[in-house]
Amino acid sequence: MKPRNKAGLYLHIPFCRSKCPYCDFYSLRVPGDRSPQTEQNRAAREKTDAYLDALCDELETGRRAAAFTDGDRPVISSVYIGGGTPSAVPAEKLAKVLETAFRYYPVENGAEITVEANPSSADAAFFRAMKRAGANRVSLGMQSALDDERRALGRTAGFDGVKRAVSAARDAGFDNLSLDLMLGVPGQTAESLAESVSLCAELAPEHVSAYILQLEEDTPFYARRDRLALPDEDAVCDMYRALVSRLGEYGFAQYEISNFARPGFESRHNTNYWRCGDYLGVGAAAHSFLNGRRFYYPRDIDSFIAGGVPADDGEGGTPEEFVMLALRTARGLRYDDYEAYFGAPADGKYEAAARRLPERYVRFFDGGFSLTVEGFLLSNTVIAGVLCG
Numbered sequence: 001m002k003p004r005n006k007a008g009l010y011l012h013i014p015f016c017r018s019k020c021p022y023c024d025f026y027s028l029r030v031p032g033d034r035s036p037q038t039e040q041n042r043a044a045r046e047k048t049d050a051y052l053d054a055l056c057d058e059l060e061t062g063r064r065a066a067a068f069t070d071g072d073r074p075v076i077s078s079v080y081i082g083g084g085t086p087s088a089v090p091a092e093k094l095a096k097v098l099e100t101a102f103r104y105y106p107v108e109n110g111a112e113i114t115v116e117a118n119p120s121s122a123d124a125a126f127f128r129a130m131k132r133a134g135a136n137r138v139s140l141g142m143q144s145a146l147d148d149e150r151r152a153l154g155r156t157a158g159f160d161g162v163k164r165a166v167s168a169a170r171d172a173g174f175d176n177l178s179l180d181l182m183l184g185v186p187g188q189t190a191e192s193l194a195e196s197v198s199l200c201a202e203l204a205p206e207h208v209s210a211y212i213l214q215l216e217e218d219t220p221f222y223a224r225r226d227r228l229a230l231p232d233e234d235a236v237c238d239m240y241r242a243l244v245s246r247l248g249e250y251g252f253a254q255y256e257i258s259n260f261a262r263p264g265f266e267s268r269h270n271t272n273y274w275r276c277g278d279y280l281g282v283g284a285a286a287h288s289f290l291n292g293r294r295f296y297y298p299r300d301i302d303s304f305i306a307g308g309v310p311a312d313d314g315e316g317g318t319p320e321e322f323v324m325l326a327l328r329t330a331r332g333l334r335y336d337d338y339e340a341y342f343g344a345p346a347d348g349k350y351e352a353a354a355r356r357l358p359e360r361y362v363r364f365f366d367g368g369f370s371l372t373v374e375g376f377l378l379s380n381t382v383i384a385g386v387l388c389g
Contacts, residue, residue: 007074007290008272009105011055011097012283013086014301015048017121020154021220022213026285026299027084050305051284052093056100058282064309065280068288068295074278076105078112078269081135086115087122095133102134112176112268114139119165120157127172137176137267138169139209144185144192145199152186159199166203176265178207183243184236185213186228193239194246201250206265210243211258212236237377244373256329257376274325276317276341289316320387323350327383332363332370353389357382 015030030048058064062073079101086094098113114137115130127138140162144150147158157165162179169177179200183193200208213230215222231239244254252260256274259267272279281288284304287296294313297304322341326333338346354362354369361375361382375382 005072005074005278005291006077006108007278007280008078008080008269009076009101010269010279010281010283010286011079011081011101012281012286012297013081013083013089013094014051014284015083015088016085017088017118018154018156021224022153022216024216024219025084028301030088047301047305048089049093051301052089052097054305054307055097055283059097059100060104062104064307065282065288065295068293068310068312069280069290073105074280074290076101076107076111078272079107079114080269081115082139083116085118085121085141087117087126091126091129095129098130098133098135112137114178114267114269116141117165117169118157119161120155122165122168124168124171127169127174131172131174136174137178138174139178139207140165140169140180140205142179142200143182144188145196146192149185149188149192149196153182163203166205176207177205178209178267179203179205181208181210181243183210183212183239184231186230188231188239190235190239190242193243197243197246197250201247207259207261207267208247208252209259210247212240240377241373254330254373257379271329274329275337276322276325287313292317319347323387324383327371327386328379330370332365332368334368336367349389350386353386356389357385 014027016027017030019027019029028044028047030044062069062071079098081094081098094115098115101107113135115135116139117126118141122140130138141155142162143153143155145159145162150158166177181196181200215225221228247260248254251262253263254260255266256270259270261267278290279288280290281296284297284301285299288294288310292315294316295310296313297310298308300308319338319342322338323333326337333346333350335346351364351369354364361372361378362369363372371379371382
């Protein structure tokens with residue numbers, strides 16, 4: 001009997017208490033427990049409940065994605081509950097979603113089970129409920145440890161709220177915690193970033209994700225881009241270099257352009273993406289890649305509730321895609337990884353193209369090559385140079 005494929009499972013929770021001005025992820029606002037009992041708020045809560053029920057139904061039956069999965073359920077090597085803001089929905093209902101996934105999918109022993117949370121909506125009860133349901137990793141949206149920068153990013157909780165959330169997660173039994181940082185945010189300086197990194201390290205997370213702010217169209221930040229007090233490009237590049245160095249001093253090794261971890265705490269779910277592994281996404285706006293095929297659910301909560309099926313997004317897992325994703329990681333493109341994936345040696349054109357690039361962008365080693373920190377800063381251009389020669 002052919003062994004079942006392994007895959008990561010992504011569950012999308014497209015709800016937030018408030019929309020951050022820089023975010024273009026698909027989500028709708030949902031009121032908190034203490035919000036007024038208006039007709040609009042009741043309708044939003046009912047939609048949230050209906051969506052979570054539809055998510056559980058698809059996890060149980062798998063009928064919407066059957067055309068792409070042939071009814072075969074992969075062994076789940078990791079689960080990631082993302083959003084939106086998963087902690088914005090009732091904890092007991094989110095726990096039911098995770099428990100349903102465990103009930104109807106074969107999940108590897110010791111699988112990494114991550115839930116995203118926001119300090120302003122995740123309390124002790126939330127973390128306890130997630131831990132009881134089987135989660136073992138938390139990704140907490142901090143963005144900055146400085147309250148002025150947090151307010152500029154639309155964050156309603158101050159740094160004290162971040163500390164309380166970290167403490168609550170630890171008290172609930174989570175020993176794998178990731179914190180987010182953002183670079184290039186309004187009003188940020190090299191000094192303020194250094195302070196954020198230091199305060200972040202004092203919270204003793206096992207993992208840090210650090211992203212450079214991108215101004216996405218159809219966001220409030222994009223509309224106000226000429227009025228935002230953003231650091232210039234050179235300053236942001238210097239911040240990135242300093243961040244990599246400082247996090248390294250605190251014991252966080254860079255393993256991907258924007259991700260840093262203490263030894264053994266690299267995100268297994270995201271690493272699977274960067275290695276061109278299979279993953280199944282369930283929920284509005286969720287994307288999947290299984291058996292060489294890509295498909296996705298429309299960015300439409302109502303459609304998902306009504307039973308809408310995913311759309312075909314063509315083939316994936318090409319050599320070019322594999323190389324591109326590998327070069328996002330500190331591991332880089334290793335020829336034995338390539339041959340194990342495709343069953344054939346890597347085309348020498350990739351190394352030949354890389355050797356034509358400036359030395360400060362690429363480092364070579366026996367059996368492959370990877371980007372340097374300077375290469376990561378210009379990753380889109382550098383990787384295009386490798387792929388296009």
